[in-house]
Amino acid sequence: MKKILLPCLLLLCINTSYALNPPDLDVGEEINETCAGCHGEYAEGGKGGEYPRLAGLSASYIENQLRLFRDRKRPNIPMLEYLDKGQLPEQEIVDVAAYLQSIQLLKKLPPIIEGEEFDAYERMMMTKHFLNIALFDGDIEKGKKLYNRECRSCHGKEGEGDIEKGVPMLAGQYTRYLKKQVKLFIEKKRIHDIDAPDEQLLIDFTEEELNNIFAYLSSADDK
Ligand code: HEC
Numbered sequence: 058m059k060k061i062l063l064p065c066l067l068l069l070c071i072n073t074s075y076a077l078n079p080p081d082l083d084v085g086e087e088i089n090e091t092c093a094g095c096h097g098e099y100a101e102g103g104k105g106g107e108y109p110r111l112a113g114l115s116a117s118y119i120e121n122q123l124r125l126f127r128d129r130k131r132p133n134i135p136m137l138e139y140l141d142k143g144q145l146p147e148q149e150i151v152d153v154a155a156y157l158q159s160i161q162l163l164k165k166l167p168p169i170i171e172g173e174e175f176d177a178y179e180r181m182m183m184t185k186h187f188l189n190i191a192l193f194d195g196d197i198e199k200g201k202k203l204y205n206r207e208c209r210s211c212h213g214k215e216g217e218g219d220i221e222k223g224v225p226m227l228a229g230q231y232t233r234y235l236k237k238q239v240k241l242f243i244e245k246k247r248i249h250d251i252d253a254p255d256e257q258l259l260i261d262f263t264e265e266e267l268n269n270i271f272a273y274l275s276s277a278d279d280k
């Protein structure tokens with residue numbers, strides 16, 4: 058049950074509650090046609106991380122980000138024209154988020170075996186579902202230690218995120234995009250931990266330490 062507060066008229070506020078329907082994946086798939094122009098047909102992201110991967114992100118995380126963009130609490134100018142003026146009602150937010158969470162990308166393509174029949178079309182379709190993050194330059198071992206100490210408790214054992222708790226994956230996401238987000242957190246243009254908005258975690262790291270964490274995360278994607 059979600060609550061929505063309709064605009065207040067003087068002191069008279071109307072507080073209505075309404076129930077959203079369970080997510081409809083078919084509707085979500087249709088809505089995704091709009092998103093695909095930037096984020097890719099399979100939500101694999103694009104332009105080297107200018108558009109982040111959305112496939113497999115937690116639905117509740119996606120929902121929250123769409124609301125934050127819409128309410129201008131997280132910067133995202135390119136998306137505003139799709140979110141302004143009630144263009145994406147709550148039910149559609151829920152539908153598209155559930156659809157995006159359900160998309161599974163491949164990290165590896167199956168090997169081509171000599172002598173076995175090879176379906177070129179099937180392989181081409183597979184490459185569209187494929188996302189492997191390029192190795193980022195840094196000390197993977199040092200990055201792994203720091204990650205385990207400082208990030209793992211929330212972002213998961215190997216950066217896979219937490220679907221239930223709405224924590225985004227870090228492994229399998231474009232490094233360029235992640236770096237941009239860290240900058241936004243440090244500049245306080247985006248809030249990292251909603252439960253502790255004044256948290257300074259990322260500020261305390263040197264550039265080198267952060268790069269080591271990104272190197273580790275980019276390698277965690279290869280398994
Ligand atoms: C015009 C291009 C464009 C379109 C269309 C677009 N997006 Fe985005 N989206 C972006 C950009 C750019 C970012 C990254 C913003 C940043 O770098 O902070 C983004 C970020 C996001 C994020 C945040 C991902 C994360 O890991 O936090 C979500 C969720 C998202 N978009 C969902 C959608 C959905 C759902 C649609 C379709 C209804 C959509 N977007 C349509 C450009 C677009």
Ligand code: HEC
Pocket residue numbers: 118121204207208209210211212223224225226227230235236238239248249250251258259270
């Ligand atoms: C206390 C839990 C917690 C810890 C510890 C934590 N994070 Fe996060 N992180 C979150 C949450 C929650 C979000 C999503 C924020 C939101 O909903 O807008 C997030 C988002 C991010 C994002 C943005 C991802 C995206 O898709 O836009 C990056 C990058 C990130 N964290 C990096 C890190 C790094 C690096 C560390 C360790 C140095 C770390 N975080 C430690 C909870 C945490």
